Amino acid sequence: MTLTGTTANPLRVAIIGSGPSGFYAADAYLKQTDLTVYVDMFERLPTPHGLVRGGVAPDHAKIKTVTKQYDKIAAHPHFRFFGSVELGRDITHDDLTAHYHQVVYATGAQTDRQLGIPGETLPNSHPATAFVGWYNAHPDYRDLSFDLSQERVAVIGNGNVAMDVVRILASSYEELARTDIADYALEALKHSRVREIYILGRRGPGQAAFTNPEIKELGALTDADVIVPPEEAALDELSRAWIAVNNDKVARGNVEMLQKYSAQPPAGRPKRIHFRFLVSPTALVGDERVEAIQLVKNVLVKKDDGSLSPRATDQAETIPVGLVFRSIGYKGVPLPGVPFDAKSGVIPNQQGRVFDPATGAPRPGEYAAGWIKRGPSGIIGTNRPDSVETVDSALADMRDGRTLQPANAAADAMPDLLRARGVDYVTYQDWLNLDAAEQERGREINRPRLKFSRVDEMLDVVRAMRTVSDPAMD
Ligand code: NAP
Numbered sequence: 001m002t003l004t005g006t007t008a009n010p011l012r013v014a015i016i017g018s019g020p021s022g023f024y025a026a027d028a029y030l031k032q033t034d035l036t037v038y039v040d041m042f043e044r045l046p047t048p049h050g051l052v053r054g055g056v057a058p059d060h061a062k063i064k065t066v067t068k069q070y071d072k073i074a075a076h077p078h079f080r081f082f083g084s085v086e087l088g089r090d091i092t093h094d095d096l097t098a099h100y101h102q103v104v105y106a107t108g109a110q111t112d113r114q115l116g117i118p119g120e121t122l123p124n125s126h127p128a129t130a131f132v133g134w135y136n137a138h139p140d141y142r143d144l145s146f147d148l149s150q151e152r153v154a155v156i157g158n159g160n161v162a163m164d165v166v167r168i169l170a171s172s173y174e175e176l177a178r179t180d181i182a183d184y185a186l187e188a189l190k191h192s193r194v195r196e197i198y199i200l201g202r203r204g205p206g207q208a209a210f211t212n213p214e215i216k217e218l219g220a221l222t223d224a225d226v227i228v229p230p231e232e233a234a235l236d237e238l239s240r241a242w243i244a245v246n247n248d249k250v251a252r253g254n255v256e257m258l259q260k261y262s263a264q265p266p267a268g269r270p271k272r273i274h275f276r277f278l279v280s281p282t283a284l285v286g287d288e289r290v291e292a293i294q295l296v297k298n299v300l301v302k303k304d305d306g307s308l309s310p311r312a313t314d315q316a317e318t319i320p321v322g323l324v325f326r327s328i329g330y331k332g333v334p335l336p337g338v339p340f341d342a343k344s345g346v347i348p349n350q351q352g353r354v355f356d357p358a359t360g361a362p363r364p365g366e367y368a369a370g371w372i373k374r375g376p377s378g379i380i381g382t383n384r385p386d387s388v389e390t391v392d393s394a395l396a397d398m399r400d401g402r403t404l405q406p407a408n409a410a411a412d413a414m415p416d417l418l419r420a421r422g423v424d425y426v427t428y429q430d431w432l433n434l435d436a437a438e439q440e441r442g443r444e445i446n447r448p449r450l451k452f453s454r455v456d457e458m459l460d461v462v463r464a465m466r467t468v469s470d471p472a473m474d
Pocket of ligand 1: 115156157158159160161162164201202203207208209210214280281327328329330376377378379
């Protein structure tokens, strides 16, 4: 039998998901110089790039330029993109194992974590992830609506997603109009009556998960004052010691910035961002919708591993708010036919190698990368070494002869299968055309881009822009 990874018998890899981790995995495979590897990337939406398109805040344009790297990876002659193809809808797990030697799941974390408190599902209480998808024109969220007639809003959680949500709510129309925010979101936010935004952290300023640029950006908004009462910015003894021992520069920078805000008198801007630390929500209350959030005051206690965790006191407080965003982290969702750990929301794996948690048996040829592998942590760049680790595992397995044994690994087999099923997949060239069309629409109204937000609309544009030579038209 011919060795896998040769010109005669190339290694065929399927990557499921087209966010950063999927692209970094593709890159790691395609950089191999001693192997012949072909990568097919599958994406359920017509558009690639995962959270870079649907998650990164619209005013963080520089971060989004990372897609230029992904375009370069996609230009490799051994790379194919199959957009608008969903595992479980258009293809099955069996299809993957029948056509590829290796499969990498890089599907991210598509839902949100729950607080588990009374009133969590009342109208006007939303996962921050839904609001993020909405303002970023993600087709799954574009038809949601948010009651921006409310003046008082709570954002629960102290991560960078919470900061993004607060910033979007507190930005002026002019600030938002300069971005690629969805047109309907820009219009809704133009009429927003939001005035008081409470950002609620269950631990102290020294444990906030947000980073220095994000806390700094709030102070630069034209329409908002950042209000940090001095007692909120003060560090307790445990935090002071923890920051010193761990030389935590991010925590130090955050605390310095918060203390700077606390020393500044408000400038009388129309919106106010209030930082409150050491509070946990215990209930959302209201009859028809959220009317208030009940909080309990926490103190920090040191755990055996040295970390500081919140412990509730008997001090309670109620803040009247009409809208709540729960920003306590993303969570992965299971894929059909693939093992899943429901508690942690990841695919059970060791260095990216998928295993069955019930039996402990490895699943040869199946791998995970990115948030579905390690959970929703880190910045975009964190995914590069993560994906490299996964591909290193996969290639070591291949060299040891441990791959899937696809019945049909011919180059045309997958496109033929999709066409036979009537799946009109989107190629990377289709996406580049759609990308150009969005930018052109933006130029016409003096904005960087005007996103399409409906799948049907995207597919119509893609089809209209196809040339005769495009393989998806064959
Ligand atoms: P995150 O950074 O993990 O933050 C989650 C926050 O929720 C933490 O403050 C956490 O507090 C809090 N939390 C968790 N459970 C809670 C509960 N039951 N009650 C109250 N608070 C609770 O998650 P994220 O903000 O969703 O961000 C995900 C990842 O994407 C992060 O790595 C983030 O840095 C990254 N990201 C980066 C950017 C950027 O670079 N600009 C933008 C967006 C997202 P504890 O710390 O006490 O657990």
